[in-house]
Amino acid sequence: MTQDERTAQDAAARLDARLGELPLEVAPGRDLWLDIAARIEERAQPVASTTRRASWPWQAAAAVVLVAGSSLLTASLLDRNVLVQQSAVPAVRANAHAASDAAVVMPAAFGPAGQLDLEYVAARRQLTQMLDQRIAALPTSARAKLEFNLGEMRRAADEINAALAEQPGDPLLEELLLKTYQDELAMLSNISQLTSSLANAPANMPVSPNGERMQL
């Protein structure tokens, strides 16, 4: 080791020693508890979800845009043969369809670190129950594809939620979780539209050259 290297090493050691002497605890200049207490009332006394939604406007907007927009996701899951077979599915009650549409277009806010808006959770549960019934009426191959994809999305959401529990506030994980919920919601929405269109469509509805029998 040269003299210069030794000098640099000594300087680094002295600096490390000084850094090691710095206090690790410094109380805030004012008591922050009152402000924190005001913000944490939500969980102790659950209030209207609008409070939380206000802090996540970008998420709500993203969900609405995504849900309201059309997607060809389901068309890729269900091939032409499946669609043709599906025309035999009994008509779904009109009121159930209306309820599902209302649920789907409702602004859905995703709370921090996977805490979902109560309205979203209720709408999702309602939609899922209804779709389960519709999916059960699908041909086996189509049902298997749908269930596999939904299962994958939910498994991904569970894993991201577990990671978020370890690292709350991690922006990448939050973004991933939001994206996963959006994908799930989009898929549920499209299944809803697809199955109801097919149920209501006349049996002789023309099929496009691509096999697209419905307009999403």
Next chain:
Amino acid sequence: MAYAGEVVDELQRAREAAEERRLVTSAADGSAAAFEQLYRRHSARIHALCLRMTGNVATAEDCTQEAFVQAWRNLPRFETRSAFGTWLHRIAVNAVLQQARRRGESLGAGDSIEREVADVLADHATVDPGRSRDLEAAIAGLPPGARHVLVLVGVYGHSHEEASQLLGIAVGTCKAQLHRARALLSARLGETERNHDAG
């Protein structure tokens, strides 16, 4: 006698750890009173971390507050595999990074802000407050990337692997930033000492 003292210390630590677990469980069940006690126990450490990482008194308070709010929201899903303090520390680092992104990393600039941070920190120094003040001011004046790494590795004793994970950077980048931070600090402290000597 030394042995008896160690046993007493060990028992005391075990008692405190058990008490903390109890508070964490109560807070996770919705007890704001239990959470306040956790805040009282950990706020000084979290605030010091935020103060050094942001280099800004007002922002450090915001980040401290945000870290505790995030902790409250996520407590029901906190698994006691890691200590509550370690978990909270991680949340605080995320709060600082998010704050920095929102503000475009513009914090910490300006001699008056560095001095303000240094004064707050030096007031708590146990060894030579004057020298601590110079060191804290020099840390606050570092570029954000170098400052974050220096604080986590140099002050709080994280390994490069831990710090790189917390900051979302490569281990190599972490090492390079620490090297840069040390060089900048040494240069600045040398300059300060020369100024003191001249004065």
